[in-house]
Amino acid sequence: MTLTVRxxxxxxxxxxxxLLVDGQWRQGASTWTHHHPATGEEVGTFAVAGAEDVDAAVRAARRVFDESPWPSMRAGERCRLLRRCSDLLREHADELRALQALDNGVPLSFGTVYAASVDIAADVFDHHAGWIDKAGGDTLPPYQGGDHLAMTFREPVGVVAAILPWNAPFLLFAQKLAPALAAGCTVVLKPSEYATFSVLRMVELLLEAGVPEGVVNVVTGPGDPTGEALITHPMVDKVSFTGSRETGRRIVEASAGTMKRVSLELGGKSPAIVFPDADVGLAGMTTMGMVTLGLSGQACVAHSRALVHRDAYDEFVGAAEMIAGSVTYGDPFDPAVLSSPLINAKQLDRVVGFIERGQQEGARLVTGGGRPDGDLAAGHFVQPTIFADVDNAMTIAQQEIFGPVLSVVPFDDEDDAVRMANDSEYGLGAGLYTSDAKRAFRVARRIRTGTVGINGFNVEPHLPFGGFKESGLGREGGRSAFEAYTELKTVLLPLGDEMI
Incomplete structure (x- = not known):
């Protein structure tokens, strides 16, 4: 039977x-036809925003920020608004999961896992609603001069360009929109062209919740022309982006002209470090599951580089191989399907190229490395792949593959493991597996990475998430995310007749 999502x-x-501009839905300069990554079938079309469309959206956001009551809305009203957004996301969770399955092929079975679910998006809105009435500054004593008050205030940064990836539209939509709205910013949102319909529906729910017209505007389309017009627009005050390093570098360059504030999450080559006193079997299954289940390794924080002590090496590889053999592909609406296709033909070619490179450089292919045939041949599927006997300097151990490929690197002792963990241009996440609490804390402090999970890993709404080195700038989640959408202002008030 031919695989179909028709x-x-x-x-x-x-x-x-x-497109959504100043509260009105409108056509764009052209259209894009989206094809499903599992079947190649046409899913639907959406508008592509040209430079004029982007300009209209940014100007609408600018006008609402500068001239409307939105930035100074009372804390209680803003809290209630964000909580209505949270409630509506939860109420429409099943509908949104189905739209995501049509967008990027992520199976419904994975859409219920908390970190990839609508529930975490709703929790992010709920969490940031709680920061609204706590956006305080300080009152400081005079340091010199006459009698006066020195005070600080947090004010919204202004117009935000929020640019989303395709792989986690629920979480990233919330992590960018919720703190921006909580702070009182206006937003021009650009979803990925590979995950548009689920994002458009979430925007509709925000409007239904009562977000005023022009506060959230949406421009859809690819990086060229839509994204480029957005990041270079002089009326944008801040760019928040999740995606590739190459695009992140372009955003930094484009921000220089007007000193735009920038938040960037740019991926990783995250290590899982496994010591022999750990539950090695669980570590192997967890690590391989992170690289293959759900998103097929297309996650920025996937632990795709396993650093394993030689005494635990064979057991780890065996456990990882067992998980690789249990992964199922196919119709994302089938509850028995556990993982997704790669997002497009370009990514498929990229992953296949890395697998070939790993073999050429001398890594041992344990399992996988090919593509399924039959009903799955039309989709962008790659078999779960494990490479053993990998040197940490090999391409597959250094570059972000963004596919279901695990590189297993042996190490001899703790210092060796830390050295190899830090020998990377990235620094987004890491996993640590050990039963020794002192070692766990000691190693976690030595690894230069934004998040370290000990005997497990998760993303939570109240925790900052981001990376060291080329994994990006800034953090999403928690208080740090809310503050990233504000500017800090100092006000001096004399209390007597003397000058300050």
């Missing part, structure tokens, strides 16, 4: 995706 597409009754 019935699910028809059941969703997708309309053409339009």
């Amino acid at each position: 019935q699910h597409r028809d059941d969703a009754a997708l309309k053409e995706g339009l």
Whole structure:
């Protein structure tokens, strides 16, 4: 039986995706036809925003920020608004998961896992609602001069360009929109062209919750022309982006002209460090599951580089191989399907190229490395792949593959493991597996990475998430994310007749 998502597409009754500018849905300069990554079938079309469309959206956001009551909305009203957004996301969770499956092929089975679910997006809105009435500054004593008050205030940064990736639209939508709205910013949102329909529906829910017209505007389309017009627009005050290093570098360059504030999350080559006193089997299954289940390794924080003590090496590889053999592909609406296709043909070619490079450089292919045939041949599927006997200097141990490929590197002692963990241009996440609490804390402090999970790993709404080195700038999640959408202002007030 030929694999198809046609019935699910028809059941969703997708309309053409339009731009949202100043509260009005409108056509763009052209259109994009999206094809499903598992089947190649046409899913739907959406508008592509040209430079004029982006300009209109940014100007709308600028006008609302500068001239409307939105930035100074009372804390209680803003709290209630964000909580209504949270409630509506939860109420429409099943619908949104189905739209995501049509967008990027992520199976419904993975859409219930907390870190990839609508629930975490709703929790992010709920969490940031709690910061709104705590956006305080300080009152400081005079340091010199006459009698006066010195005070600090947090004010919204202004117009935000929020640019989303395709792999985690629920979480990233919330991590950018919730703190921006909580702070009182206005937003021009650009979803990925490979995950547009689920994002457009979430925006509709924000409007239903009561977000005023022009506060959130949406421009859809690829990086060129849509993204480029957005990041270079002089009226944008801040860019928040999750995606590739190459695009991140371009955003930094484009921000220089007007000193835009920038938050960037740019991926990783995260290590899982496994000591022999750990539950080695669990470590192997968890690590391989992170690289293969759900997103097929297309996650920035996937632990795709396993550094394993030689005494635990064979057991780890065996456990990882068992998970590789249990991964199922196919119809994302089938509850038995556990993982997704790669997002497009370009990414498929990239991953296959890395697998070939790993073999050429002398790594031992334990399992996988090919593509499934039969009903899956039309999709962008790659078999779960494990390379053993990998040198940490090999390409597959250094470059972010963004596919279901695990490189297993042996180490001799703790110092050796830390050295190799830090021998990377990235520094986003890491996993540590050991039963020794002192070692766990000691090694966690030595690794130059933004998040370290000990005997497990998760992303939570109240915790900062981001990276060291080329994994990006700034943090999303928690208080640090809220503050990243504000500017700090100092006010001096004399209390007597003397000058300050």
